[in-house]
Amino acid sequence: MKLGFIGFGAMGRPMAEHLLRAGHVLSVWSRRPESAAALVAQGALWRASPAEVARHAEMVCSNVTGSADVEGLAFGPRGLAEGFAPGSLHVDFSTIAPSAARRIAARYGAHAVEFVDAPVSGGGDGARNATLAIMWGGKSALAKRLGPVFDVLGKTVVCVGETGAGQVAKACNQMVLVAAVEAAAEAARLAAASGVDFAKVRDAMLDGSAGSRVLDLFGGRMLARDFLPGVEARLHHKDYALLMDEATRIGAALPVSATVWQQLNALMGQGRGKDDTSSLLPVLETGTGQHRVR
Amino acid sequence: MKVGFIGLGLMGRPMALHLEKAGHGLHLWARRPESLAAFAAVNASMHASPAEVARHAEAVIVMVADAPDVEEVCLGEQGLAVGAAPGLIVVDMSTINPNAARSIALRLGEKGIEFLDAPVSGGETGAINAALTIMVGGKPEVFERVRPLFEKMGKTATLIGDSGAGQVAKACNQILTGVGVMAVAEAFNFARQSGVDPARVGRRYWAVSPIRRSWKITASACWSETSSRASRPGCTRRTCAS
Numbered sequence: 001m002k003l004g005f006i007g008f009g010a011m012g013r014p015m016a017e018h019l020l021r022a023g024h025v026l027s028v029w030s031r032r033p034e035s036a037a038a039l040v041a042q043g044a045l046w047r048a049s050p051a052e053v054a055r056h057a058e059m060v061c062s063n064v065t066g067s068a069d070v071e072g073l074a075f076g077p078r079g080l081a082e083g084f085a086p087g088s089l090h091v092d093f094s095t096i097a098p099s100a101a102r103r104i105a106a107r108y109g110a111h112a113v114e115f116v117d118a119p120v121s122g123g124g125d126g127a128r129n130a131t132l133a134i135m136w137g138g139k140s141a142l143a144k145r146l147g148p149v150f151d152v153l154g155k156t157v158v159c160v161g162e163t164g165a166g167q168v169a170k171a172c173n174q175m176v177l178v179a180a181v182e183a184a185a186e187a188a189r190l191a192a193a194s195g196v197d198f199a200k201v202r203d204a205m206l207d208g209s210a211g212s213r214v215l216d217l218f219g220g221r222m223l224a225r226d227f228l229p230g231v232e233a234r235l236h237h238k239d240y241a242l243l244m245d246e247a248t249r250i251g252a253a254l255p256v257s258a259t260v261w262q263q264l265n266a267l268m269g270q271g272r273g274k275d276d277t278s279s280l281l282p283v284l285e286t287g288t289g290q291h292r293v294r
Numbered sequence: 295m296k297v298g299f300i301g302l303g304l305m306g307r308p309m310a311l312h313l314e315k316a317g318h319g320l321h322l323w324a325r326r327p328e329s330l331a332a333f334a335a336v337n338a339s340m341h342a343s344p345a346e347v348a349r350h351a352e353a354v355i356v357m358v359a360d361a362p363d364v365e366e367v368c369l370g371e372q373g374l375a376v377g378a379a380p381g382l383i384v385v386d387m388s389t390i391n392p393n394a395a396r397s398i399a400l401r402l403g404e405k406g407i408e409f410l411d412a413p414v415s416g417g418e419t420g421a422i423n424a425a426l427t428i429m430v431g432g433k434p435e436v437f438e439r440v441r442p443l444f445e446k447m448g449k450t451a452t453l454i455g456d457s458g459a460g461q462v463a464k465a466c467n468q469i470l471t472g473v474g475v476m477a478v479a480e481a482f483n484f485a486r487q488s489g490v491d492p493a494r495v496g497r498r499y500w501a502v503s504p505i506r507r508s509w510k511i512t513a514s515a516c517w518s519e520t521s522s523r524a525s526r527p528g529c530t531r532r533t534c535a536s
Binding site: 204 | 392415416417420427428429449450452453454455458459462463465466467468469470471472473474476477478480481482483484485487488489490491494495
């Protein structure tokens with residue numbers, strides 16, 4: 001298939017490489033051309049603008065940071081919408097606001113272009129190993145066209161509902177995920193403050209009803225005091241801003257998420273935004289000067 | 295081993311029956327005699343008090359609700375300490391305050407009685423299936439002596455540290471479970487208020503997501519609750535709040 005790809009961060013680059021290797025023709029553009037250089041060296045075709053990428057592709061994938069980035073990419077000067085032929089498809093893997101996804105889809109309607117919000121979960125490892133969970137929102141009839149792309153990138157693909165539903169699912173994922181990281185950090189603190197070895201507590205819990213991949217992975221990083229990302233905590237901070245904004249808009253009460261959001265705020269304030277989200281633990285340790293977990 | 299068992303409720307009854315099935319003669323006392331009915335046909339002796347149970351057993355397992363109950367069973371007027379010979383091992387598998395566990399361990403220790411705090415995770419289902427996770431605080435050599443009993447009731451038993459450490463581990467476990475349950479409930483409601491079917495967010499996707507077991511159970515309780523609007527307790531709110 002003739003594809004386009006834009007956005008070569010920690011997630012986007014390995015995803016684009018998988019698509020190239022699967023035999024798709026890949027047109028690429030980037031604000032900073034050097035970030036696409038490795039892909040071009042592997043056979044991707046450099047284009048001078050998003051519009052040019054769209055002109056050479058039936059489907060364009062994007063993986064950028066925020067709602068404004070996706071909207072700018074689509075409708076800014078020399079944006080995708082200028083180059084798309086009617087019937088083309090824009091698949092956005094970024095995590096953005098559900099309402100932004102719906103607005104972008106509506107604007108594409110005027111160009112007869114389809115839009116699918118397809119945020120992913122699984123992090124850099126998931127992108128590299130093609131084991132992402134992809135939750136997408138859009139017309140279910142598009143599933144057939146999306147299959148050859150999604151199947152190359154992820155192991156779990158779920159059509160959650162109409163446009164925006166993928167982003168709602170991703171928000172749900174982030175709420176449960178980061179709350180679990182915070183709970184693991186609090187458990188680690190309680191154990192340390194009680195003079196109990198959290199390594200043994202974690203081992204015991206992993207087999208029980210409180211066991212989880214979060215406790216395994218993030219709890220393990222806490223024990224090792226290895227706070228290198230992983231996923232940079234600033235991205236979770238951004239995701240929480242999105243989901244709290246959405247919750248305010250629809251009037252949903254999110255008391256646990258609100259608390260977790262404040263811990264992420266504290267983390268940002270301590271300059272830990274580029275560390276892994278397991279650094280919610282040092283946030284809890286700040287100012288105590290004692291009882292560090294290991 | 296001759297095993298005493300006190301606290302034959304939803305959790306304790308199946309746990310005690312596993313021990314009996316493994317060939318351990320049981321010595322029982324219950325506040326409410328009707329709790330003993332399930333043991334009429336098995337190798338179990340009924341006694342008039344915890345003190346009497348202690349007189350006949352090498353190890354006594356306690357599975358009651360909270361710290362005052364454990365204190366009463368261990369150190370009350372007709373408590374285990376009254377009948378115990380030095381060297382008796384008391385294994386408290388209830389979930390109580392770590393400090394209460396340390397205090398009971400100290401006071402029993404003064405009488406030459408060994409004490410382990412060994413709270414469990416896994417609920418009634420885990421008890422019935424002998425699949426509990428057992429988190430233990432106390433002396434390593436005491437832990438080793440009752441490990442064969444743990445193996446009949448649970449799938450893992452971990453010595454976490456000194457007295458009270460098992461209860462700290464259980465508290466950590468409950469932090470994760472409680473936050474998990476709340477977060478899943480929030481996500482469920484958020485999806486519904488966004489006009490997205492929570493079952494489609496959940497069933498297939500959450501099966502591979504960071505959540506597991508109890509969280510999945512919560513999620514499925516939420517789903518079935520929307521269809522039936524009736525939720526049966528796995529674990530009651532009163533127990534979880536204590």
